[in-house]
Amino acid sequence: MGAREKILETAAHLFSTSGYRATSLAQVARAAHVSKALILWYFNSKEQLFRVALQHFLTPYEIDDQVLMGLSESEQVEKLINDYYDFIAEHLYSVKFVLGQVVRGDENSQELVEHVRELYRVYRGLLATILERGKTRCVFVPQVRPTEDAALIMAALNGLFVQRLVEQENNGVARELLDHFQLTVRERLCTPSPHPDVSFLSLPELLSTQRPRR
């Protein structure tokens, strides 16, 4: 790996974990085993280094909606939720960083935040579309309000992420909560099966009266 690449990778990592101001060129230089001067030879200023380095963890922030082909609406929702969660878990340090920039309103990363904001909207729109389709196909309950419920699902997911940050929980506990969330979402969205287990709960029966076929 060339020195330039090494610098970029190191900078992306340090900026992500410590933020712009808290990361000095000296730190980057030490961690990348180069001199400060070399960094400024490639990138003319700290700010430029920052911008270019951001592309490193901005590129993978793309949505691939091909993978939803052939799944039922409820499976699609389930998959979108899991994927979102997995994505955050996998890119934890950079997501944390972006959140930090959002919170601070740092002017150095306006473009970054805007990009993420856009991805966020796309994701939510995708969810809403699926909810809408599932609703018209009567796979989902008619009370579903696509836009609002999509926003709520996204909010809950973001909240689970924040919860994990605040509580400093390990992934295990958070996973359990996600499973519980998946369950809750299914119960809220999906039309109950024609032969519900009536033994205990009365709600499903109630709703089953207004349930047409697939």
Next chain:
Amino acid sequence: MGAREKILETAAHLFSTSGYRATSLAQVARAAHVSKALILWYFNSKEQLFRVALQHFLTPYEIDDQVLMGLSESEQVEKLINDYYDFIAEHLYSVKFVLGQVVRGDENSQELVEHVRELYRVYRGLLATILERGKTRCVFVPQVRPTEDAALIMAALNGLFVQRLVEQENNGVARELLDHFQLTVRERLCTPSPHPDVSFLSLPELLSTQRPRR
């Protein structure tokens, strides 16, 4: 207002919006119309100024659970949700700051974050207790899992907050989402009335029937 007070207020505001490192004593001094030396005469170091200034917006972070007296379990949940949301809306800039510290893991505000973490746990515990009681009293559906559902509700609330930050939405849109969330929570928790009006919206009536005495 004395110079000391002026410094404290200015510092609290600047630290809250820009963070510890990004706020210099010179800035504080300029904004408070005093000299740097005076700041260090009152508070011996920048860090100490930071700590003392934090108390300014840490004090109001208390939970008053007396106000829940005389409400039904479902009303209690509703109130807790609204209060949490209102609190965040009201203390937006300091909550943003705390979130920023959590995200960054800043060692200068360990105590602050720990305090908030504790309040968060108490709030969640309170919610869980109410859910538990409502469940045994059959005001809530038996599928309710107090701990998990409380955590989920908190997560959704935090998520709504983050959503608002990311989307830079005005309070109006966020309010609508909160109302939709309240509705969703009620539908999930509350036992349906024995004679639900299935025609369109059954919920408000629903709640009025099952409201027992104190």
Next chain:
DNA sequence: GTCTATATACAGATAGAC
């Protein structure tokens, strides 16, 4: 391309006049 040496600016903190 990569380095050392250095310029320049600004941070937090101290000394001491008033």
Next chain:
DNA sequence: GTCTATCTGTATATAGAC
């Protein structure tokens, strides 16, 4: 109490040798 002047460290950035 409040100030000006100054010290010291560290940050970004430049100059120039190799």
